[in-house]
Structure formats: C-alpha cells, structure tokens
Amino acid sequence: MKEISNKVKEIASRLLSKGQVDVFLAWEKGNQDYLTRPLAARTAEEAERIVFDEYSIHNLSNYLLKFRDSQEKIGLVVKGCDSRGVIRLLEDNQFSRDRLYIVGVSCPGMKDPLKAIKRNSGLLQNIAEDDKADKCSNCAYPNPLIYDELLGSQQEPNMSGERQAKIQEIENMSPDDRYEFFRDTFESCIRCYACRQACVACNCRVCIFDEMRPQWVGRENNETDNLMYHLVRAYHMAGRCVECGECERVCPVDIPLMLINTKLAQDANEFFGPYQAGINFVEGAKPALSVYRLDDPDEGFM
Ligand code: SF4
Ligand code: SF4
Ligand code: SF4
Structure with missing residues (x-):
C-alpha cells in the first residue's frame, strides 16, 4: 500500500500545483496506528500528509456533499x-x-x-485481534467503477454469504416472528443518526427526521418511534443504497442495517431490474425509482 500511498500523494500534489483541482480529498494519519482520517488538502504542501493504508475505510464520496454548493x-x-x-x-x-x-484504487x-478503538479501550473483553471490516466480507465491487486514473491491481469480489443466509432466515420467519425480530433489533437504537450522517445516499438538504413543523417522526426511544425511523429510512434507501456498509460500520450499538439494505437492493433488482445502484453512470440516465409516470400501470402512488 505504500506504493499506492505515494502515487496518490504525487497525483494530488500535481493536480493542486497545476490548479486542476481546488481541493483533494484523501486520508491522513491520526495519532494512533489505527486512526487514519479524512483529509481535505488545498495545497501541494498539505498533500504531503496524504496516506492510503489499511485503515483508509471512510467513504470519501460522502464528504463531497460539503462542497456541493x-x-x-x-x-x-x-475505493470500489x-x-x-x-x-x-x-x-x-x-x-x-x-x-x-x-x-480510483x-x-x-x-x-x-x-x-x-474498542479493542484498545480496555472496557471490553473477548474482542477479536483481527480488525478486518465486516463490510469487506460482503464486497461485490472492490474495483472502482468510475475514475480518471486507476491505481493498484484488480481485486476479486469477496462475498462470505453470511449476510445472504441471514436474510433468507428472516424471510422464512412467520410475519409475527419477523415483527418480533425487527422490534428487538431496533430496540437498542439510540437514534444518534450516525447511520444517516455516514450515508452518501442520505443527501436531502432537509431531512424528514429533523423537521419540527410538522414533526413527521417522533424522537423518543420507544418501539413506535424507533420502528418508524427505520421504516422511513428503509423506504428512502430502496433503489438508492450503494451497499457501502458505512451505516452499519458506524452504528455504536451494532444494529445490522446491511440486512435491510441488502434486502432492499435485491428487491429493487427483482421488481425494477436488472438494476444495482451506483454501478454504471450514464449521463442523463435515470436510475430505478427516480422517475414516475402519471399513467403508471401499477397501483400505489396516485
Ligand atoms: S467494501 Fe470493498 S471496496 Fe469498500 S473498503 Fe471493503 S473491500 Fe474495499
Ligand atoms: S447509527 Fe445505530 S443507533 Fe444510531 S440511529 Fe443509526 S441505527 Fe440507531
Ligand atoms: S450501505 Fe447504503 S444505506 Fe448504508 S451508508 Fe452506504 S449507501 Fe447509505
């Protein structure tokens, strides 16, 4: 990775020096080995701080939103x-x-x-030594799908199948058992909204969960409000989630959000596909669920 790190640094430095970009988003090292954090470099000097290493996990596309205006x-x-x-x-x-x-890397x-961080906190026991990210055991696209320059050698997808097996298990439950499963799963949600903040597909300027007049979704940590939050979030992610796994990774109480996201992606593919969000950019093309027709033959919206 050292070689890739140096190449990224070189490219950033070149682009910034020539004025081809105003800012370059990458990662820099924090104050621990395992702390690599996003960096927005604005000069070639700042680009010297860039690293690409095994902890460069944050989805930088989400950081683009800070520059959209x-x-x-x-x-x-x-990354892919x-x-x-x-x-x-x-x-x-x-x-x-x-x-x-x-x-692209x-x-x-x-x-x-x-x-x-959890392993080093001293507060938890029986934490595995291996820090491999769970999302990387369910990665269909490790190679970038859009880029101007590409670094690194092609990688194979890594699909452990565990997530799929769990989805199948939930699908096989009776409706009552499934309700109980989701009620129990979401009971521990503290509504911190870290999953929303980490999500590139959550890019509405005003989020329904922040609106106060009217307040569409209650803010208490109770069964109804928690289920409502996750139901609305699921609707908003259908056909839009790019399965980057960041929402699940940042959840402080380990809610398995990717079970829902993956199921939604599968349904979008089945009902409106073949379709997978974010794998093929065609200028001007409209992805699934982003257009509607007044004479839509399906029931539901009108
Ligand atoms: S999900 Fe895939 S592309 Fe993303 S960090 Fe993991 S292995 Fe890399
Ligand atoms: S990150 Fe986890 S705890 Fe926080 S709102 Fe999302 S699901 Fe709930
Ligand atoms: S996996 Fe989907 S819902 Fe989660 S952060 Fe990525 S795009 Fe958003």
Missing part, C-alpha cells in the same frame, strides 16, 4: 464502494462529472478503526 473542482480517492457513492451523487444531480477528478479490503 461551491463551484470548486474536487479531486478525490475512491466509494466509487458507487460518487455515481449515486452524480445520478442525484448533486455534482456534475466535470467538477470531479477521481483517482482497487481495494484489497480494509480494517475498521472502530474495532481497533
């Missing part, structure tokens, strides 16, 4: 999952392609700094 040109590094996030933003008209310079899999 400017006219600045942005360079950024994307991040690249699907970039396509999501382009399809959502949050950016035009010509504002972005994308450096074929991704061998990442470690999760949150696992390392």
